[in-house]
Amino acid sequence: MIGSIIKRIWALLCGLRETLWYFLKTTILGKPITLMYPEEKWTPYPRFHGLHKLLRDDNGKEKCVACCLCAAVCPAQCITIETAENENNEKYASSYQIDISRCIFCGYCVEACPVGALLMTGEYELAEYTREGMLYNKERLLRE
Amino acid sequence: MDLITLSIMLLKIIVVFIAMLLGVAYLTWLERKVLGHMQVRYGPMRVGWHGLLQPIADGIKLFFKEDIVVDNANKVIYVLAPFVVTVCAFASFAVVPFGNELTIFGQTIPLRIADVNIGILYIFALSSLSVYGLTFAGWSSNNKYALMGGLRASAQMISYELPAGLSIIGVLMLTGSLSMVEIVNAQKDLWFIIKQPLGFILFLICSVAECNRTPFDLPEAESELVAGFHVEYSSMKFALFFLAEYAHMIVMASLVTTLFLGGWQLPFIDISSLHPTTLIGQLVVSLLPICVFGVKVFCFLFFLIWLRATYPRLRYDQLMKFGWKVLFPLALFNIVLTAILQIFNLL
Numbered sequence: 001m002i003g004s005i006i007k008r009i010w011a012l013l014c015g016l017r018e019t020l021w022y023f024l025k026t027t028i029l030g031k032p033i034t035l036m037y038p039e040e041k042w043t044p045y046p047r048f049h050g051l052h053k054l055l056r057d058d059n060g061k062e063k064c065v066a067c068c069l070c071a072a073v074c075p076a077q078c079i080t081i082e083t084a085e086n087e088n089n090e091k092y093a094s095s096y097q098i099d100i101s102r103c104i105f106c107g108y109c110v111e112a113c114p115v116g117a118l119l120m121t122g123e124y125e126l127a128e129y130t131r132e133g134m135l136y137n138k139e140r141l142l143r144e
Numbered sequence: 145m146d147l148i149t150l151s152i153m154l155l156k157i158i159v160v161f162i163a164m165l166l167g168v169a170y171l172t173w174l175e176r177k178v179l180g181h182m183q184v185r186y187g188p189m190r191v192g193w194h195g196l197l198q199p200i201a202d203g204i205k206l207f208f209k210e211d212i213v214v215d216n217a218n219k220v221i222y223v224l225a226p227f228v229v230t231v232c233a234f235a236s237f238a239v240v241p242f243g244n245e246l247t248i249f250g251q252t253i254p255l256r257i258a259d260v261n262i263g264i265l266y267i268f269a270l271s272s273l274s275v276y277g278l279t280f281a282g283w284s285s286n287n288k289y290a291l292m293g294g295l296r297a298s299a300q301m302i303s304y305e306l307p308a309g310l311s312i313i314g315v316l317m318l319t320g321s322l323s324m325v326e327i328v329n330a331q332k333d334l335w336f337i338i339k340q341p342l343g344f345i346l347f348l349i350c351s352v353a354e355c356n357r358t359p360f361d362l363p364e365a366e367s368e369l370v371a372g373f374h375v376e377y378s379s380m381k382f383a384l385f386f387l388a389e390y391a392h393m394i395v396m397a398s399l400v401t402t403l404f405l406g407g408w409q410l411p412f413i414d415i416s417s418l419h420p421t422t423l424i425g426q427l428v429v430s431l432l433p434i435c436v437f438g439v440k441v442f443c444f445l446f447f448l449i450w451l452r453a454t455y456p457r458l459r460y461d462q463l464m465k466f467g468w469k470v471l472f473p474l475a476l477f478n479i480v481l482t483a484i485l486q487i488f489n490l491l
Contacts, residue, residue, distance in 0.1 A: 012455070015454045015455065016450065016451075016454050018454070019182045019450060019453045019454045020182075020450065022181070022182050022183070022184060023178065023181045023182045023450075023453075025184075026181040026182070026184050026185075027181050032180070032181070032184050032185050032186050033184050033185070034184075034185050034186045036186070036189065
C-alpha cells in the first residue's frame with residue numbers, strides 16, 4: 001500500500017524531472033526544433049516530392065516526347081498536354097500544364113515517364129495569390 | 145490621517161496595482177515561453193526581443209476586439225461576472241506584505257497596503273467570492289458548456305478550499321495570529337515549510353486547484369467544455385477573466401510565500417537587523433526584502449507553469465475523490481499532529 005503510493009509519487013516526480021530537463025536543454029544547451037521560417041528555411045531531403053521540373057537533354061532539347069503517360073497515370077488528373085510535331089517529324093508537347101493546386105505530389109508522373117523528362121524538385125514554397133498562378137505551363141516547368 | 149500618510153497610501157495602492165497588471169502581463173509571456181521551452185519550442189519570438197512585447201500586443205488586440213453580448217444571456221449578470229472575478233483577485237493582494245519597511249526622507253513606509261489582523265481570512269473570503277464570478281459567468285451565458293464550466297468551478301473551489309483552509313491551521317497554531325505580517329515575523333528563525341512540510345504540500349496542491357490550473361483545470365477543460373465558463377465572452381470581458389486568473393496565481397504564490405517560505409525574509413540573515421549608514425546601503429536594505437519576496441513568488445509561479453507542462457488533466461471523479469478522500473483527511477491529520485507536537489513543545 002505505502003510502497004505503491006511512494007512508487008506513484010516517484011513517477012510524478014520523474015515526470016517533473018523530465019520536463020525540467022527539456023527546459024534546461026532548450027534554454028541553455030541546445031536550439032529548439034522550431035525553424036524561424038522565413039529567415040531559416042528547411043532543406044528538403046533528396047527524394048522529397050516538391051514542385052515538378054521538366055528536363056532538357058545535353059543539347060538543350062526538351063526530353064519530353066509527349067507520350068502523355070504522365071497525364072494518364074495522374075490520379076488527380078492535373079496534367080494537361082497538347083501534342084504536336086516538329087520539323088523533324090518528332091512528337092513534342094506544344095503545351096504542357098500542371099495544375100499544382102490539384103496535384104497531390106504522389107510522384108506517379110515521374111515514375112511513369114519513359115524518357116525521364118520529369119523530375120520532382122525540393123521546392124515547397126508554392127503559395128500564390130491567384131488560382132492562375134497555380135497553373136504551371138511549360139516555360140515555368142522547364143526553369144533552371 | 146494627515147496628507148502625507150494619505151498620499152503615501154494612495155501611491156502604494158497605485159504602484160501595487162500597476163505592478164500586479166505588469167506582473168500578470170509578463171506572467172502570460174513567461175508561461176508561453178517556459179511551456180515552449182519545455183516542449184522544445186521557442187515560444188513567442190516575433191513581437192519585440194524574444195517576444196517581450198507580446199503581452200502588450202495581446203492586450204491591444206483584445207481591447208479592439210468586438211465585444212459580443214450573447215442574445216439569450218442574462219445581461220446584468222453577464223456583464224457583472226468578469227468584474228466580480230477581477231476585483232476579488234486584485235483586492236486579495238491588499239494584505240500581502242511584500243516587504244518589510246521602506247525608509248525614505250525620514251518617512252517609514254510599511255510595505256503592505258493594509259495590515260489587517262485577519263489577513264488570511266480576508267484572502268480566503270475573497271477567493272471564495274471569486275467563485276461567484278465564475279458561476280455567474282457560467283450561468284448567465286446560457287450555454288451548456290459555460291454552465292458545466294461554472295458548476296465545475298464552484299464544486300472544485302468548495303472541495304479544495306476546505307483542505308486549503310485546514311492545511312494552514314497548523315501555521316496559524318504556530319503563529320497564534322491571522323495577520324500576514326505576524327506570520328512573516330514568526331518565520332524569522334525557521335520557515336514554516338520545515339516545521340509544516342505536510343501542510344505545505346497540501347496547501348501547494350490546493351492552491352494549484354484554487355487557481356484552476358492544470359492538472360486541476362477542469363472548469364475550462366478544452367477537450368470537453370471548449371473553454372468552460374468563459375466560452376461566450378469576448379474582447380475586454382474575456383481579458384478580465386484572463387487577468388483575474390493570472391492575478392489569482394500571483395496572489396496564491398504570494399500566499400504560499402508568506403505562509404510557508406518566510407515571506408520577504410532571507411534564510412540565516414536577518415534583514416531587519418541590518419542598519420547601514422550610507423544612503424545607498426539603506427536603499428539596498430529596504431529594497432532587498434521586495435526582491436527576495438519577488439524571487440520566491442517567481443519560483444512558485446515557475447512551479448505552476450512547470451506543473452502545467454508536465455501533468456495531464458485529472459478526470460472529474462478523480463479530482464473529487466482526491467480532494468475529499470486524500471487531502472481532507474491528511475489536512476485534519478496535520479492539524480492533530482501539529483497540536484500534539486505543540487502541546488509537548490516539540491515545534
